[in-house]
Amino acid sequence: MTAVVAAAGIEKRFGATRALAGADLAIERGEIVALMGANGAGKSTLVKILSGSLAPDAGTITLDGRPVAFAAPREAKRAGIATVHQATEQAGAAGLTVAENLLLDELCAPGGRLFTSPGAIRRRAAAIAATIGLDLPLDRDFADLRPAERQLIAIARAVAAKAAVLILDEPTSSLAAGEAERLFAILGRLREAGIAILYISHRLGDLAAIADRAVVLRGGVAVGEFRRPIDFRAAVAAMIGRPFEAPARADATLRRPVVLSARDVVLVPGARPFHLTLRLGEVVAITGALGSGKSRLLSTLYGLARPVSGTVALDGRSWAPGRPSEAIAGGVFMVAEDRRRSSLLPPEIPGATIAGTIAFPHLGRWFPLGVLRPARERRAAVEAIARLGIKARGPDDTLDQLSGGNQQKVVLARWQAEPSRLLLLDEPFQGVDVGARADLITAIRGSGTTTLIATSDAEEALEVADRILVMRDHTLFETEAEDAALIAAVGEVERAEGAASA
Incomplete structure (x- = not known):
């Protein structure tokens, strides 16, 4: 034809x-x-x-x-x-x-x-x-x-x-x-x-x-x-450009201490319970369709929502933050999906610079007496610009002067400026070009922080994660299996989802 x-x-x-x-x-x-x-x-x-x-x-x-x-x-x-x-x-x-x-x-x-x-x-x-x-x-x-x-x-x-x-x-x-x-x-x-x-x-x-x-x-x-x-x-x-195999790097994390353990968690009424274990320094990605529950899980761990039932422990102690401030105090940080609404200060507000954006959630810890020291903020920003390859003239640039990828680098730098036990990233590569995505992945994997990522893009999950889970109907499924490519497992679960909703 x-x-x-x-x-x-x-x-x-x-x-x-x-x-x-x-x-x-x-x-x-x-x-x-x-x-x-x-x-x-x-x-x-x-x-x-x-x-x-x-x-x-x-x-x-x-x-x-x-x-x-x-x-x-x-x-x-x-x-x-x-x-x-x-x-x-x-x-x-x-x-x-x-x-x-x-x-x-x-x-x-x-x-x-x-x-x-x-x-x-x-x-x-x-x-x-x-x-x-x-x-x-x-x-x-x-x-x-x-x-x-x-x-x-x-x-x-x-x-x-x-x-x-x-x-x-x-x-x-x-x-x-x-x-x-x-x-x-x-x-x-x-x-x-x-x-x-x-x-x-x-x-x-x-x-x-x-x-x-x-x-x-x-x-x-x-x-x-x-x-x-x-x-x-x-x-x-x-x-x-090469045969796909499940990442061998996941094996190295199996002997590390458990940072977060969730048992029999039910996120919403009617959903099936699931377990989740995150180990020290492990990067775990959750992928699934829109509305599958990925963001709900991250919000629950960050104190924005509560599970219907189940138990969660952070470093062996019960974890049930009632609000984000409690999560931050406990060492759980989150980069939300919509960076403009959740992370970027309006450019007309004083301090809406790279330095001010990175420092904002840490002001109480960095300046306990209430006296701001611009030099402290600038040092953190200069370090972040160099480490993540942020394309900017300097720490005093406002965020509206940056591309979407560089804005996202600043948002990640904000939450990497202080040590954390668990970093939650909701669609961290959304609206980010391929070069900025590579820089973000390097920063995430090089931080040594236990990281849980929600992404609707299986390709992104494959690039960044030690381990991939699939979420459907607010329930987690492991994708690892002997001699099975993770990408094929993701496809199987997505196909099952399509058949179930047909």
């Missing part, structure tokens, strides 16, 4: 960085192709080129066998390539209704005035919504919609525009399991209608549930292709 869309020999450089080095990709009608690859492999660059956001340095793109070149996303969309981005707030216009957002493309096109009466808009919008089974109230404001609902509006618009190719960038990153299943059902219908779909996701459960084929990028080129059922062990080997 002739591919609906094909990219051949695509090359792209950004200065000295070669993002794509001759990448090839082809998708046929009625096919869902997953694009896999580690951060920095070139996935985002290839998607931007296909969607018209970037021009390639070399190579060709064809639609139904005809060469095409796009100077802007609107040209790609007009040609039949529609992209639904991860940031769902860009999928429509706040202040307009669902009906008006469904008709945005038509209202803005020549002849859009034909739909200016409220009745005409509602009738046309209802017809568009029906194409994918969208049942939202047509008079709701786009700003009031959940991410999943915004995403479906963008997909409905693409179908209405008769898109031949639909590109989905991390479509389930902010969806609950039930919402993801609804999305998969809609994509299945679009596949039956002959639409070619490119699906970018780190989530193995997504790929197992929906993809007909997976293409793996590494170093800017396609290095592997896997047809359904996808062999995750082989796919990960292609991603990292």
